[in-house]
Amino acid sequence: MNPTRDTHATLVDLLDRVLDKGLVLDADLIIHVAGIPLLGVKLRAALAGMETMLKYGIWQDWDEAQRAIATEEYRQKKMAMAPEGEVAALCHKSDRTVTTVL
Amino acid sequence: MENRARYIYGVAAGVKAVSLGPIGIEGNEVYTIPCGGFCAVVHSCPAEPYQSGDEETVKKWVKTHQGVLDEAEKALGTVIPMSFDTILHSRDDAVSPDRVVEDWLKGDHDRFQAVMERINGRDEYGVQVFYAPALVVKQISDENQEIRKLREGMASKSPGMAYLYKQKMERAVKAEIERLAGDWFRDFHRRIKGHCDDIVVEKTKKADRDRVMLVNLSCLVAREKVSNLGEGLEKINNTEGFSVHFSGPWPPYSFVVKPVAPITEEAK
Numbered sequence: 001m002n003p004t005r006d007t008h009a010t011l012v013d014l015l016d017r018v019l020d021k022g023l024v025l026d027a028d029l030i031i032h033v034a035g036i037p038l039l040g041v042k043l044r045a046a047l048a049g050m051e052t053m054l055k056y057g058i059w060q061d062w063d064e065a066q067r068a069i070a071t072e073e074y075r076q077k078k079m080a081m082a083p084e085g086e087v088a089a090l091c092h093k094s095d096r097t098v099t100t101v102l
Numbered sequence: 103m104e105n106r107a108r109y110i111y112g113v114a115a116g117v118k119a120v121s122l123g124p125i126g127i128e129g130n131e132v133y134t135i136p137c138g139g140f141c142a143v144v145h146s147c148p149a150e151p152y153q154s155g156d157e158e159t160v161k162k163w164v165k166t167h168q169g170v171l172d173e174a175e176k177a178l179g180t181v182i183p184m185s186f187d188t189i190l191h192s193r194d195d196a197v198s199p200d201r202v203v204e205d206w207l208k209g210d211h212d213r214f215q216a217v218m219e220r221i222n223g224r225d226e227y228g229v230q231v232f233y234a235p236a237l238v239v240k241q242i243s244d245e246n247q248e249i250r251k252l253r254e255g256m257a258s259k260s261p262g263m264a265y266l267y268k269q270k271m272e273r274a275v276k277a278e279i280e281r282l283a284g285d286w287f288r289d290f291h292r293r294i295k296g297h298c299d300d301i302v303v304e305k306t307k308k309a310d311r312d313r314v315m316l317v318n319l320s321c322l323v324a325r326e327k328v329s330n331l332g333e334g335l336e337k338i339n340n341t342e343g344f345s346v347h348f349s350g351p352w353p354p355y356s357f358v359v360k361p362v363a364p365i366t367e368e369a370k
Contacts, residue, residue: 001336003227003328003350010349011161013228016304017320017355018164022185023113023217024359 107149107191108135108142108199111170112353113207113214114178116141122173127152127166134178137204140214143174143181144203149191171353180222182214183353217358220322224299225351227321227328229335231290232313233283237343242278249274283316290317290338297331298323302356313345320356 004010109127117139122132130145154160167186174181190206192199207214243249252271256264295301300322306315323331332348339346 001332001339001346001348003332003348005349005351009347010228012307013349013352014168015161015164016228017226017352018167018183018186020185021355021359022183022188022353024185024188 105146105148106199107147107189108144108203109147109152110184110188110190110203111143111145111167112174112181112183113140113142114174114181115139115218116178120177122170122177125166125170125173127163127170132170132173135200135203135207137207138211140207140211141178142203142207143170143178146199147189149189151187151189168353175353180218181353182217182221182358183355185355220300221354221357224322224324224354225328226354226356227323227331227348227350228352229294229317229319229321229331229349230315230347231286231317231338232309232345232347233286233316234312234343234345235279235314236312238279238282239275241343242275242282243271246274246278249278286344287317291319293334293338294319294321294331297321297327297334300357304356316344322354322357 005014109130111126111132114134116134117136118134118141119136120134122134122143124131126132126145130147132143132145134141134143152163154163164186171181171183190199190202192202243253249271252267252274256267256271259267291301291303294317298321302320304318304320306318309315321331328351335346335348338344
């Protein structure tokens, strides 16, 4: 399959990158943009819409678990699989709804 | 009054001062400020950030920011992308804002060098894998023995007991999805990683009613390997119950965030 750009579906991909990422300066000559990160969050929340939570949705802890797995994989290259018990424990709080998954 | 600041889109390798035309945010003239082998792609602006409560305005700015990076890449080659609203200003009237940018380019030269080596010849791609919960739940309900038993047991129970059975069944389905999702994540992550020089695991997002985002990755991919990645993703996309969103090429926004070491052979 081929990658796409410039469609409505990729606007979120673009916003995620331009607003949250890119090279950041720590020089004291940079203008402080206190309002912008907040605006970014608000904008993206609006873009994501307020759909009803899926019954079997992804929730925060599960999300953290995924990231933990990936980090773990980097650290221990030899270990192809994270121990299942650990993942299950991290994913346990399945009834929590997520308001900020962005 | 002369503008006291410069909005910075990105940094490219190059020693020439060139103009890219009035393609900047709010139609500003975009030009390069070279110093020490690198040049900043900028426009001249007042010393205040671009802010707006209007979504459409911000979207337009963000698209323009990206558009300038696209043009800069055509004209100058690989560009290190800056975050939106990165503005350098001069606090001393005697020092021109261009000079402030030059000093910054000079001061961060080694960092640019390291980042440039890392991203040269590579682009960023967004890869998201979704699964269809309805399909997965059905599959689990049919295949998992414990869940099947609960479902079958429900039929002969009183309404109160049936309710408890139903709750128990739902919990079992959830647990099974979690277990499977962990397996899928590891499998897809491993397969996708094989085509990338570097990978960042992003937070998953709420998708829509029919699909759940399982994997959200930013991938740094060498240009000659993009078709391989595409083929790999095609296979995942063709697996029943899964779909893939593949976006890009983007400037390597996710791989310039921190000072970085060049990609090693091991990481490849």
